Amino acid sequence: MTDNLVIVESPAKAKTIEKFLGKDFTVKSSFGHIRDLSKKNFGIDIENGYQPQYIISEDKKKVVEELKKAAKKASLVWLASDEDREGEAIAWHLYDALELKPEKVRRIVFHEITREAILHAVANPRPINMELVNAQQARRVLDRLVGFELSPVLWKKVKPSLSAGRVQSVAVRLLVEREREILAFKTTSSFRVAALFGITGKGDEKNTFRAELSERFPERSKALNFLKKCSGAVYEVSDITTRPSKKSPSPPFTTSTLQQDAGRKLGFSVAQTMAIAQRLYESGKITYMRTDSLNLSASVLKSTAGVIKSEYGENYLNTRKYKTKSKGAQEAHEAIRPTDMESRTEGSSANEQRLYELIWKRTLASQMSDARLEKTTVTINISGASEKFIASGEVMMFDGFLRVYMESDDEEQEEQTGSLLPPLKTGDRPGAEKITATERFTQHPPRYTEASLVKKLEELGIGRPSTFAPTISTIQNRGYVEKEDRPGKPREYRVIGLDANGGITEETLTETAGSEKAKLFPNDIGIVVNDFLMDHFNDILDYNFTATVEKDFDNIASGKLSWPVMIDRFYNPFHKKVEETIETSERNKGERLLGADPESGRNVFVKIGRFGPMAQIGDSDTDEKPKFAALRKDQRLETITLEEALELFRLPRKLGEYEDKEVAAGIGRFGPYVRHDNKFVSLKKDDDSPYTIELDRAIELIEEKRRAEREKVIREFDSPEGLALLKGRWGPYISYGGKNYKIPKNVDPVELSAEQCLEIIRENKSRPAKRKTAPRKKQPKK
DNA sequence: CAGTGAGCGAGCTTCCGCTTGACTT
Numbered sequence: 145m146t147d148n149l150v151i152v153e154s155p156a157k158a159k160t161i162e163k164f165l166g167k168d169f170t171v172k173s174s175f176g177h178i179r180d181l182s183k184k185n186f187g188i189d190i191e192n193g194y195q196p197q198y199i200i201s202e203d204k205k206k207v208v209e210e211l212k213k214a215a216k217k218a219s220l221v222w223l224a225s226d227e228d229r230e231g232e233a234i235a236w237h238l239y240d241a242l243e244l245k246p247e248k249v250r251r252i253v254f255h256e257i258t259r260e261a262i263l264h265a266v267a268n269p270r271p272i273n274m275e276l277v278n279a280q281q282a283r284r285v286l287d288r289l290v291g292f293e294l295s296p297v298l299w300k301k302v303k304p305s306l307s308a309g310r311v312q313s314v315a316v317r318l319l320v321e322r323e324r325e326i327l328a329f330k331t332t333s334s335f336r337v338a339a340l341f342g343i344t345g346k347g348d349e350k351n352t353f354r355a356e357l358s359e360r361f362p363e364r365s366k367a368l369n370f371l372k373k374c375s376g377a378v379y380e381v382s383d384i385t386t387r388p389s390k391k392s393p394s395p396p397f398t399t400s401t402l403q404q405d406a407g408r409k410l411g412f413s414v415a416q417t418m419a420i421a422q423r424l425y426e427s428g429k430i431t432y433m434r435t436d437s438l439n440l441s442a443s444v445l446k447s448t449a450g451v452i453k454s455e456y457g458e459n460y461l462n463t464r465k466y467k468t469k470s471k472g473a474q475e476a477h478e479a480i481r482p483t484d485m486e487s488r489t490e491g492s493s494a495n496e497q498r499l500y501e502l503i504w505k506r507t508l509a510s511q512m513s514d515a516r517l518e519k520t521t522v523t524i525n526i527s528g529a530s531e532k533f534i535a536s537g538e539v540m541m542f543d544g545f546l547r548v549y550m551e552s553d554d555e556e557q558e559e560q561t562g563s564l565l566p567p568l569k570t571g572d573r574p575g576a577e578k579i580t581a582t583e584r585f586t587q588h589p590p591r592y593t594e595a596s597l598v599k600k601l602e603e604l605g606i607g608r609p610s611t612f613a614p615t616i617s618t619i620q621n622r623g624y625v626e627k628e629d630r631p632g633k634p635r636e637y638r639v640i641g642l643d644a645n646g647g648i649t650e651e652t653l654t655e656t657a658g659s660e661k662a663k664l665f666p667n668d669i670g671i672v673v674n675d676f677l678m679d680h681f682n683d684i685l686d687y688n689f690t691a692t693v694e695k696d697f698d699n700i701a702s703g704k705l706s707w708p709v710m711i712d713r714f715y716n717p718f719h720k721k722v723e724e725t726i727e728t729s730e731r732n733k734g735e736r737l738l739g740a741d742p743e744s745g746r747n748v749f750v751k752i753g754r755f756g757p758m759a760q761i762g763d764s765d766t767d768e769k770p771k772f773a774a775l776r777k778d779q780r781l782e783t784i785t786l787e788e789a790l791e792l793f794r795l796p797r798k799l800g801e802y803e804d805k806e807v808a809a810g811i812g813r814f815g816p817y818v819r820h821d822n823k824f825v826s827l828k829k830d831d832d833s834p835y836t837i838e839l840d841r842a843i844e845l846i847e848e849k850r851r852a853e854r855e856k857v858i859r860e861f862d863s864p865e866g867l868a869l870l871k872g873r874w875g876p877y878i879s880y881g882g883k884n885y886k887i888p889k890n891v892d893p894v895e896l897s898a899e900q901c902l903e904i905i906r907e908n909k910s911r912p913a914k915r916k917t918a919p920r921k922k923q924p925k926k
Numbered sequence: 927c928a929g930t931g932a933g934c935g936a937g938c939t940t941c942c943g944c945t946t947g948a949c950t951t
Contacts, residue, residue, distance in 0.1 A: 284942075294940085298940085299940085754930080772931050812927085824928055
C-alpha cells in the first residue's frame with residue numbers, strides 16, 4: 145500500500161484534486177510561499193555571493209509542522225505547486241524546509257484542474273528545475289535590495305515610514321505624470337455642426353435623420369458664416385457607400401480584465417472584485433482568479449459549445465483559442481471561467497451572482513461568432529458651400545456574441561454611433577429642418593481608475609495577478625495617491641441654430657465639466673517622493689526596468705546566466721548611487737515660495753511638514769515665530785496661489801466666549817468644526833461655514849451636541865467611577881477607563897449590573913489581540 | 927479623532943509575490 149502526499153498552493157485546489165485522485169492520495173496545501181527572506185540585515189549576505197537568509201514565516205510555522213508530519217507518514221511526496229517561477233520556488237522551499245529525501249519526492253505540474261490533466265501529471269513527474277528556482281531567487285533578492293535600500297533614503301530625505309519599490313514607485317509615477325499632463329492641458333473649443341434632415345418617402349411618410357458636418361469651426365464667427373450660407377441652400381445626396389464590418393468577442397477573463405470590467409460594469413473596486421471572486425472560487429463556482437492565462441481547457445470548450453448550440457443554435461458557435469499577449473505572462477492556470485458552464489447563475493450574495501454572471505457571459509461570448517454589421521455612409525452636398533454633411537447608419541446583420549455580452553469602454557462616449565437611416569438614393573434632396581452649431585471642448589487625458597492603472601501596469605509587464613490589488617492598496621495606504629470623486633464645475637457653451645425658415649438663434653447654455661468618479665489623484669507626498677526618486681533613481685523608475693530585469697531572469701531560468709552575477713551587476717552601481725544620494729542630496733520637502741505676506745512683508749511658502757502639506761508665513765530661523773496652517777485636501781503644493789495660502793490663515797477664528805471659555809471655528813482633519821472647552825463639534829456641511837459662523841449659532845451647535853451626548857447614556861454607575869452603558873453607532877456598549885467594550889449578543893444591556901459589566905470587561909481583555917499587522921497610523925503618537 | 931509644525935535623538939518604518947484569515951472598534 146502506498147501513502148501519497150500531494151502538496152498544492154491553495155486549499156480549495158486541494159479539495160478538488162483529492163476527489164480526482166482517490167484513496168491512496170492525501171492532498172494538502174502550503175498556503176502559498178512558506179519561507180521568505182529574514183528582515184534582519186536585508187535577509188541577504190551581500191558579501192557572500194548574496195546568499196539568501198530564509199526563515200519560515202511566522203504565520204506558516206503551523207502549516208510547515210503539519211506538512212512535515214504528513215510527509216513523514218507518506219511514502220511519496222508529490223510537489224504540485226504551479227509551473228511558474230514562484231511555484232517552482234515553492235516546491236524547492238518545501239523540499240528543503242520539510243527535509244525530504246530526494247527518492248521520496250516527485251515534482252508534478254498541471255495547468256488546469258481537470259481529472260485528465262491531473263492524472264497525466266501524476267504519470268509524468270520531473271525533477272525540480274533549479275534554474276527556474278534561481279530565477280525566482282534573483283527576483284526576490286532584487287526586489288528586497290531595491291525596496292530596503294531605497295525606502296530608508298526616503299526616510300532620511302523626505303519623511304519617515306515612506307516606501308519605494310520596483311512596482312509601487314512606477315505606479316505612482318504613472319499617476320503623477322498623468323496629473324501633470326492634465327494640469328498642463330490647454331482646453332480649446334470648436335463648433336460642431338449637426339443637421340436634422342427630413343425626406344418624404346414612397347408612401348408619403350416623412351422620415352428624419354441626423355447628419356454631421358465633415359469639419360468643425362474653431363471660431364464662432366466661422367460657424368455663424370457657415371449657417372448663413374446654409375440659409376436657403378439646397379442639399380443633395382451625392383454618394384452612398386455601404387460596407388460590411390464585424391465585431392469580435394473579447395477573450396475570456398484574466399485577473400486584470402476581470403478587475404477592469406467589474407469596475408466598469410458593476411462599480412467594484414479591484415480589492416472588492418478579488419474578494420468576491422475568491423468566495424466564488426472557494427465554493428467551487430469558478431476557476432482560480434489570479435491568472436494571466438487566456439487558456440480554456442478542452443472540456444470547457446466542449447461544454448461551452450454545447451450551451452451555445454442548444455441556446456442559440458449552431459451558427460452562433462465559433463470555437464476559439466486565445467493567445468496571451470501581455471508581457472511576462474507565466475500561464476500557470478486557466479483563464480477565469482465558471483467551473484460548470486451549464487450553470488447559469490451561482491453565488492450566495494447579490495454581488496457574487498453579478499460577478500458570476502459577468503464571468504459566465506464573457507466565457508460564453510468568447511466562443512461565439514463575430515457580430516456582422518453593415519455600415520452606410522451618406523454624403524450630402526450643400527449648394528453654395530464646399531463643406532459636406534455626412535450621415536452614417538449601422539445595421540446589424542447578425543448579432544453573434546453581442547447576444548450575450550459587450551465589453552465596455554473606459555471612456556464614456558459622447559456621441560451615439562450608428563443609428564438607422566431611412567432609404568436614400570443618390571440625387572435625393574432632403575430638407576434641413578434644423579442645423580445647430582454647438583461649441584465643444586477638447587478633453588484632457590483621462591485620470592486613471594484603479595482598474596485602468598492595473599491595465600497599464602500589466603501592459604508594461606509590471607506586477608503580477610496576485611499583486612495588482614495589493615499594490616493599488618499600498619500606494620493609497622502610504623498616502624501617495626487617493627481615490628476621489630470630484631464634482632466638476634459649471635461651464636458655459638454656445639449654441640447657434642438655424643431653423644427651417646432661415647432664422648438664426650444664438651444662446652449660451654451651461655453644462656457640468658470635469659467631474660470625476662472614483663479616480664486616482666496623486667497627493668503632495670506622492671508627487672514629492674516621485675520627483676525625488678526621478679531625480680536620483682530614474683533607472684529604477686524607468687518604465688522598462690522590469691522588462692529589462694525580466695530578460696535577465698529568463699536567462700537565469702534557461703541556465704545562461706548565474707543569478708549572483710546578475711545581482712552583482714545590478715547592485716554595485718545601485719548601491720553606490722544610494723550612498724551618494726544619502727550623502728549629497730538635499731532634503732526634499734517640496735518647498736515653494738509663493739511671495740510676501742502683504743501684512744507683515746514676511747515670506748509665504750508651502751512645504752511638506754511633519755503632519756503633511758502646510759503653508760508657512762515667516763522663515764523658521766528668524767526671531768519671530770513663523771505661523772503655520774495645513775493645506776486643505778483639495779489643494780496642492782504645486783498649484784496653490786499666494787491668495788489661497790493667505791486665506792488658510794484666517795482660521796481658526798475666534799468667535800467669542802461661552803461659559804467663560806473661548807469659542808473658535810476652524811477646519812480640521814475631519815472637516816469644519818467649532819471648538820469649545822476642548823470639545824469639538826462638527827459643522828453641518830451645507831448650513832455653516834467656519835469663515836462666517838457667528839457665536840450664537842456656534843452655541844446652538846454646542847448645546848445640540850450636549851443633548852445628543854446625554855441621550856447616548858443608557859446608564860451611569862456610581863461605582864466604579866466612569867463605568868457606563870452607552871448607545872453607539874453599533875448598538876449598546878460598555879465604556880470604562882477611556883476604553884469601550886462590546887456586549888455579547890445574547891445579553892440584554894438594560895439588565896446589566898456593574899458587576900456583570902466588569903465581568904464582560906475582564907473577558908474582553910483576556911482575549912488576545914490577534915491582529916498580525918497593526919493598522920498604519922496616519923498620525924505619529926504624541 | 928480634529929488644535930501641531932522643535933529637539934542632545936530611542937527605536938521603528940520598508941520590498942514583491944505566493945496564499946487565506948479573523949476582526950467588527
